[in-house]
Every structure is written in C-alpha cells, then in structure tokens.
Amino acid sequence: MTPENTIRTAPHGILVETTSAPASTADGRQDPRPPEPTSPNTATPPTPTPRPRRLPSPIRPSAFGTQDAMILIMAAVSSLCLVWVVFYQLTSLSGGLGFLVCWYIGFVALTWIATAQVIERQVATDRAVAVVVVSAAMLIVAIVVFIVAWVAYKAIPSIHWGSLFTKDQKSFVVTDPNALDHVGVVHAVIGTLEQVLVAVLIGVPFAIATAVYLNEVKGWGVKTVRTVVTAMSGTPSVVAGIFIYSMLILTHVLTYSGFAASLALVVILLPSVTRVVEEVLRVVPSGLREASLALGAPEWRTVWSVVLPTARSGVVTAVLLGIARIVGETAPLLFTAFGSQVVNWRGYFNHDQGALPLVIFSDVRQAQPVLINLAFQAAFVLMSIVLVLFVLARIFSRPKGKNGKRMKPGPNDDDLMARLFVPIPIEQNEENR
Amino acid sequence: MTIDLKPSPARADRDVPAPLTLTRDYSTPDRIYRAGVRISGGGVFLLLVVIGIFLAWSGYPAFQQAGWKFFTRSGFQTLGAHPTFGVLASIVGTVEVAFVAMIVGAPVAIATALFLSEYAPLKTRRSLIAMIDLAAAIPSIIFGLWAVFELQPNVVGFSTWLSHHLAFIPFFKVVSPPLNASIFIAGLVVGIMIVPIVASICREVFSLAPAGEREAALALGASRWQMIRTVVLPFGRGGMVGAVMLGLGRALEETIAVSIILGGSFTVTAHILQKGGSTISQLIAVNFGSGGTLGLHDLLLCGFVLFLLTLVINLAASAIVNRSRSGAGVDL
Numbered sequence: 001m002t003p004e005n006t007i008r009t010a011p012h013g014i015l016v017e018t019t020s021a022p023a024s025t026a027d028g029r030q031d032p033r034p035p036e037p038t039s040p041n042t043a044t045p046p047t048p049t050p051r052p053r054r055l056p057s058p059i060r061p062s063a064f065g066t067q068d069a070m071i072l073i074m075a076a077v078s079s080l081c082l083v084w085v086v087f088y089q090l091t092s093l094s095g096g097l098g099f100l101v102c103w104y105i106g107f108v109a110l111t112w113i114a115t116a117q118v119i120e121r122q123v124a125t126d127r128a129v130a131v132v133v134v135s136a137a138m139l140i141v142a143i144v145v146f147i148v149a150w151v152a153y154k155a156i157p158s159i160h161w162g163s164l165f166t167k168d169q170k171s172f173v174v175t176d177p178n179a180l181d182h183v184g185v186v187h188a189v190i191g192t193l194e195q196v197l198v199a200v201l202i203g204v205p206f207a208i209a210t211a212v213y214l215n216e217v218k219g220w221g222v223k224t225v226r227t228v229v230t231a232m233s234g235t236p237s238v239v240a241g242i243f244i245y246s247m248l249i250l251t252h253v254l255t256y257s258g259f260a261a262s263l264a265l266v267v268i269l270l271p272s273v274t275r276v277v278e279e280v281l282r283v284v285p286s287g288l289r290e291a292s293l294a295l296g297a298p299e300w301r302t303v304w305s306v307v308l309p310t311a312r313s314g315v316v317t318a319v320l321l322g323i324a325r326i327v328g329e330t331a332p333l334l335f336t337a338f339g340s341q342v343v344n345w346r347g348y349f350n351h352d353q354g355a356l357p358l359v360i361f362s363d364v365r366q367a368q369p370v371l372i373n374l375a376f377q378a379a380f381v382l383m384s385i386v387l388v389l390f391v392l393a394r395i396f397s398r399p400k401g402k403n404g405k406r407m408k409p410g411p412n413d414d415d416l417m418a419r420l421f422v423p424i425p426i427e428q429n430e431e432n433r
Numbered sequence: 434m435t436i437d438l439k440p441s442p443a444r445a446d447r448d449v450p451a452p453l454t455l456t457r458d459y460s461t462p463d464r465i466y467r468a469g470v471r472i473s474g475g476g477v478f479l480l481l482v483v484i485g486i487f488l489a490w491s492g493y494p495a496f497q498q499a500g501w502k503f504f505t506r507s508g509f510q511t512l513g514a515h516p517t518f519g520v521l522a523s524i525v526g527t528v529e530v531a532f533v534a535m536i537v538g539a540p541v542a543i544a545t546a547l548f549l550s551e552y553a554p555l556k557t558r559r560s561l562i563a564m565i566d567l568a569a570a571i572p573s574i575i576f577g578l579w580a581v582f583e584l585q586p587n588v589v590g591f592s593t594w595l596s597h598h599l600a601f602i603p604f605f606k607v608v609s610p611p612l613n614a615s616i617f618i619a620g621l622v623v624g625i626m627i628v629p630i631v632a633s634i635c636r637e638v639f640s641l642a643p644a645g646e647r648e649a650a651l652a653l654g655a656s657r658w659q660m661i662r663t664v665v666l667p668f669g670r671g672g673m674v675g676a677v678m679l680g681l682g683r684a685l686e687e688t689i690a691v692s693i694i695l696g697g698s699f700t701v702t703a704h705i706l707q708k709g710g711s712t713i714s715q716l717i718a719v720n721f722g723s724g725g726t727l728g729l730h731d732l733l734l735c736g737f738v739l740f741l742l743t744l745v746i747n748l749a750a751s752a753i754v755n756r757s758r759s760g761a762g763v764d765l
Contacts, residue, residue, distance in 0.1 A: 193540045
C-alpha cells in the first residue's frame with residue numbers, strides 16, 4: 001500500500017480513515033491537482049481549498065487473484081488431508097463416494113474459514129457460495145460428458161460394424177464364440193425409424209394446428225386448451241403406453257404393432273411440440289400479421305404465408321427436439337410395439353416390432369455377455385441419433401440473416417429443450433413479455 | 434377477413450350521423466381454417482379426457498375386485514381364487530424415490546441455475562446451457578444403463594458407509610444386507626435426471642429478477658451473494674417452488690431408469706438403502722403381462738392413479754410458476 005492512500009484496511013476489514021496525506025509523496029511524485037490560482041490584487045493568503053477525499057479502493061468480492069486461487073488450492077489440499085486422516089487413520093470409515101462427499105464439505109468449509117481469516121467474512125461467504133454454485137454446474141456438465149463418453153467407450157470396442165446394421169437378433173446362438181458377428185440391431189433401427197416417422201407425420205401437423213389455434217385464432221376455449229396442453233405434457237410416458245394399450249389393443253382394434261407404438265408416441269409428442277411451437281409463434285412480430293391483413297390477405301393466407309414461414313426455424317427446432325425426445329422413449333413401447341427379434345418393416349400395422357430402446361431394456365437384463373454388448377451398441381446408436389438431432393436442432397434454432405448465414409445467437413437463446421420435457425406453463429399474461 | 438362498417442340501425446332515423454358498428458365477415462376458406470385449428474385444439478382437450486376415461490374404465494374391474502383396500506394393501510397376487518393386490522407399497526416407494534430425488538436434485542439444480550444466470554461468463558454461458566439441455570435430452574434408458582453399470586457399484590460403498598455411521602436416522606437403517614437395487618440409488622439417478630429441468634425453469638425465473646433492484650443492491654455495496662440473497666432469490670421464490678414441483682412430477686413418473694435399477698418388492702419399507710421397493714410406474718412396466726386379466730386391470734388402475742397424481746401436481750406447479758412469472762406475490 002503506497003503512502004498516498006489515505007485509507008487503509010483495518011484488521012476487521014472495516015475501512016477507516018487514518019491520516020491526511022502530504023501534498024507530495026515520498027517518492028517525489030507531485031500532487032496531481034493544479035496549483036491554486038493566486039490573485040495579485042488581494043493581500044489575503046489563498047484559502048486552502050479542502051482536499052477532495054480519495055476514495056478507497058473497495059474490496060471486490062468478484063476480484064480473483066493469485067492469493068484467492070492459492071486459498072482455494074490450499075483449502076482443497078488441506079481438506080483432502082483432513083478427511084484422509086479422519087477416514088483412514090482415526091476412524092475406520094470407508095467408501096470412495098463418502099470420502100468425496102466429506103472432502104467436498106471440508107473444502108467449502110475451509111475455503112470459507114481461510115478467506116474469512118485472510119480477507120473478510122462477507123467476502124468469504126460470497127466465495128463459498130461461488131464455489132458451491134460453480135461446482136454444482138460443473139458436476140452436471142461432467143456427468144453429461146461422462147455418460148456420452150462412457151456409452152461410446154463401452155460400445156465401440158465390441159462393435160462389429162459389418163453385422164450391426166445388417167443383422168437382427170434371430171440368429172443368436174448362446175454357444176457361438178463369434179456371436180457378435182451374427183447379431184445386430186437392424187430390426188430395432190428399422191422399427192424405431194418407422195414408429196418415430198409415423199408419429200411425427202401424425203403428431204406434428206396437429207401440434208402446429210393447435211399452436212396456431214392458441215396463438216393466432218384465440219377466442220373461446222383457448223385458456224382451457226392451453227392448460228390441458230400444459231397438463232398433458234406432464235403425462236407419464238408409461239401412461240401414454242397403457243392408454244393406447246387399453247383403448248386399442250385390449251379392445252382388439254389393433255394388435256401389438258409399430259403403429260400402436262406410433263400412436264403412443266403421438267400422445268407424448270403432441271403436447272410438447274405444441275407448447276414449443278406456440279412459444280415460437282409468439283415471437284413473430286404482430287406488425288407482419290397486421291401488414292398482411294391490411295393488404296387484404298385472408299387469415300389463413302396470413303398464417304400460411306407470413307407467420308409460419310417467419311417462424312420456420314423455430315418450428316423445425318421444435319420438431320427436431322420432439323423427435324429427440326420420443327426416439328428414446330421406452331416405457332410406451334413396452335405395451336404397444338412389444339419388441340421383436342427379427343426385422344419386420346412390413347408388419348408395421350399388425351406385428352410385434354423391435355425398437356432401439358426395447359433392445360436395450362430387454363438385452364441388458366440377460367445374463368449373456370454378447371447380449372449385454374449388443375445392448376450397449378444399441379445404446380450407442382440411440383445416443384448418436386439423439387446427439388445428431390440435438391446438434392441439428394441447435395443449428396436450426398438460429399434464424400438466417402440477410403447474407404444467408406445463420407445469425408449468431410444471443411446468450412439466452414435455446415431455452416426450448418426443457419419445454420419438451422416438463423409442463424413449463426406457457427405464459428398467460430401477455431403484458432409482461 | 435373483411436371488416437364492414439355499417440350504420441347502426443337503431444339510430445338511423447335521427448339527424449345525427451349514425452355511429453358505425455364493426456362487423457367481421459369471414460370468407461369461406463377462413464371459416465374452414467378457423468374451424469380446422471379449433472377442432473385440432475379441441476382434439477387435444479378431448480385426448481386428455483379420453484385418456485382419463487379409458488384408464489378409469491379399464492381399471493374399474495380391478496377396483497371392483499379390491500375395493501378401497503386397493504390403496505391400503507400391497508402386492509401383485511392376481512391369479513388364483515383369492516387375489517390380493519394393492520398399490521400401497523408402490524405409492525410409498527414412489528414418494529420415497531421422489532423424495533430422495535428432490536433432496537439430491539433440487540439444490541444442485543438451483544445452484545446450477547444460479548451459476549447459469551448470475552455467475553457464468555457470457556461467452557461460455559450458451560455452451561453451458563447446451564450441456565445442461567443435453568442432459569435433458571439423454572434418454573432415460575441410457576441414464577438407467579449408466580446407473581446400473583457405473584453409478585451403482587460406487588454408490589453401494591457410500592450406502593454401506595451411510596448405514597454404518599448414520600444408522601440412527603431411521604431411513605438409513607439396514608435390516609437385510611444387500612445394498613444394491615435400492616430406492617436410494619433409484620432416487621439418486623432420478624435426482625440427476627430432474628436437474629436440467631428444474632435448472633432450466635429456475636434460470637428463466639432468476640433472469641427475470643428486475644435489473645434495477647439488482648443494480649441497487651450492488652450499488653449499495655452488496656457482494657454478489659448478498660445481491661442474490663436479497664434480490665434474485667426472493668423474486669424467484671415462487672418460480673423455484675413451482676420448478677421443484679414440476680421436477681417432482683417428473684420424478685414421480687420416471688419409469689425405465691427406475692425399473693432397471695429397483696429390486697422390486699411389495700413391502701412397505703422405510704429402509705431406503707437396502708434392496709427392494711417399487712414405484713407405481715415400475716410396477717406397471719415390470720409386471721405387465723404377467724398377472725392374467727385381473728393383473729392387467731390392476732396395472733391399468735395403477736396407471737390411472739399415477740395419471741391423476743401427476744396431473745394434479747403438474748397443474749398446481751404450473752399455476753405457481755405462472756403466478757411467479759407474472760410478478761404477482763413478489764414483495765421486494
């Protein structure tokens with residue numbers, strides 16, 4: 001701290017004014033203020049103007065320097081030592097995860113204590129909260145990265161690329177040492193594609209029409225339908241499955257088939273896509289609609305040629321995310337597609353059909369290592385599909401700019417994913433937007 | 434759509450110029466279009482009603498058989514002359530799984546949301562949000578797979594540790610030893626699965642906290658945490674409650690991950706660390722097709738119960754989130 005500072009930090013962290021500094025400092029620097037204007041006419045000596053108080057440099061909790069990094073590192077190390085001593089030397093505790101949990105608690109506590117000693121208590125609280133908040137987010141990111149990498153790591157070494165996408169499970173022989181050469185998931189891939197495709201073809205037009213009703217036509221009943229859509233997007237997926245089962249299969253309208261599975265997937269897809277599309281339609285500027293109507297276009301033409309094209313990228317995003325959501329649904333397929341070991345793309349309407357999630361679900365519970373490997377490979381294929389859809393959805397979520405390239409996103413874009421998974425209500429109150 | 438301005442007939446006889454009334458006259462294509470999207474909207478409404486009716490209708494034979502004891506008994510003994518079945522253990526198990534999930538998931542989710550809305554640098558925020566969203570996109574069966582093969586072997590040690598040192602808490606007591614396939618592990622996975630959902634809603638609610646109050650707090654010298662504690666959290670309180678409830682709805686319905694993990698037993702137990710327990714959705718998924726006709730009706734009735742349960746929770750939560758987003762009930 002240089003002597004020109006008139007304020008210093010007391011041990012308790014309170015800022016106190018101590019001395020008034022000399023006009024020129026010890027290292028010879030001049031006072032930056034201009035010299036006082038002296039008037040030759042008056043004999044009175046110039047009154048010294050009150051020296052403006054120099055503001056203290058405040059303690060910034062957000063400032064993060066070497067010292068703070070050292071505190072964090074030291075807290076981590078000492079927590080490690082402390083917990084190690086307690087765990088393995090003093091008491092006979094055990095368990096890797098328990099160790100980790102205790103280490104983390106010790107780490108946060110020691111960070112707080114050290115910062116409180118070195119800097120100040122309020123700063124310490126701020127730091128400790130920051131540590132907790134950052135580590136929570138990092139934990140989730142780490143889990144996601146780990147799961148994706150783990151599925152690939154478990155699946156790829158045992159994949160026989162020649163058979164994975166060309167063979168089904170019908171020629172599986174337990175005793176065959178090269179069984180993986182003769183089994184694949186092509187039946188499940190075909191089944192999933194058919195089921196999802198038909199579900200999208202049925203569900204998306206209805207979803208868009210319902211969203212148009214909620215946002216463009218309005219009028220009587222909109223509030224009820226909006227509430228129902230919200231409620232339905234929280235419908236358990238297992239309920240969607242047994243609903244189709246009880247309505248169509250139990251009554252012998254359909255048998256177990258891919259088509260029944262598609263219908264169950266529609267029940268899940270419809271409300272979620274409706275909600276996302278409605279959010280997308282909302283941000284279409286109403287000036288565009290009014291311009292179209294003022295030019296004499298009928299309402300349907302306005303929606304078809306102005307509103308929907310403007311919202312195109314958002315609608316595409318909604319559909320892609322909707323596919324990503326239903327492609328991994330397992331529970332409804334248990335009661336509708338039922339699962340099968342063989343390819344039957346023709347039996348879509350009247351025969352049991354395989355699907356990727358069903359292969360995982362049934363094979364992973366088998367005792368055969370080959371089948372477990374196959375389950376991991378199916379999981380890998382499923383994960384890849386979801387990842388590709390997810391990336392595509394993010395690319396399409398940005399509207400195209402004037403130069404034909406997609407615009408750079410804002411920091412708060414892409415909030416659509418969660419809307420497909422939970423009944424986040426669509427905001428009713430328009431004035432607040 | 435055409436808009437016609439016609440003289441109002443009631444005033445036509447007077448001298449003053451008659452005020453014009455606005456009438457809308459839709460052309461035929463517009464009428465068809467409006468009717469079409471209305472039907473679509475009505476269809477969604479009808480779908481919900483039909484789901485409820487069909488599940489109730491096809492579950493009714495089981496209710497006829499068991500009566501109100503359906504809710505006070507547990508088991509899946511639907512074959513034979515004296516069937517006994519009920520949903521009590523499954524309801525208790527569902528609540529326990531959801532409880533563990535909320536204890537684990539909600540704090541992590543709220544912290545994550547705070548990080549995304551208050552702490553994350555603007556440049557990395559978007560990628561971080563994408564990662565959290567990706568967690569929501571991972572199919573639940575893959576979460577289940579991961580939980581069985583990776584998480585469970587690690588957690589069993591932790592469960593043992595908890596049961597040794599915290600056995601004075603009734604939940605952590607272990608009566609019969611195997612500690613895998615437990616409600617605790619299932620709840621842990623479901624807790625991870627609800628994080629992206631709760632975090633996403635909380636982040637939205639937090640980011641709606643008024644900038645004026647934030648800056649006022651910071652200008653008064655508050656640290657970032659003090660600003661969050663005094664402005665962001667009070668403002669987002671309602672939204673947080675709603676978000677956690679929506680996460681709860683998600684936790685109650687989770688089927689596949691829980692089915693892969695849980696051991697499945699029909700005893701009402703408070704010992705969440707040991708093998709066993711069941712949830713409603715797990716009961717349906719695992720026992721489907723194995724209990725004869727009556728078993729089928731029993732499962733459909735269970736489905737109806739689950740349907741009503743999640744419907745009520747989700748509607749209540751939506752109302753709370755909506756109320757909070759519109760700024761009502763916030764007293765800063």
